[in-house]
Amino acid sequence: MTEVSAKICHNVILLAAGKGSRMGDMTLGKTKAMLECGGKAVIDWMLQAILTRNDGEVVVVTGYCAEFLEQHLQRQYGSRIKVARNDRYEDDVNILRVKQVWQL
16 A cells, blocks of 8 residues: 555544443443544544544544543644534534534
8 A cells, every 4th residue: 555645635533422332341431432533532543543634623522531631632742633512412423513613
């Protein structure tokens, strides 16, 4: 597989608000985005790939265990990404929060 070096993304929204209930006990107290795979959190794999190819905004929508995920994102990425919290993650689908993000 060849490495792509060109900037190919413009604006990206990652939906990371859900509980990950299908993951069972693995997500008790943390989001599925924070599950480790290959020595780092799943969201870190995604964000590192996106940030190397992105020339626009990157927004992560949080919800379940939002503080935990938001602290991690701030520590790892600082102002390189934005966060939009969906406090109603259990009541509605994240796509509704996406609409609000684009209207900011």
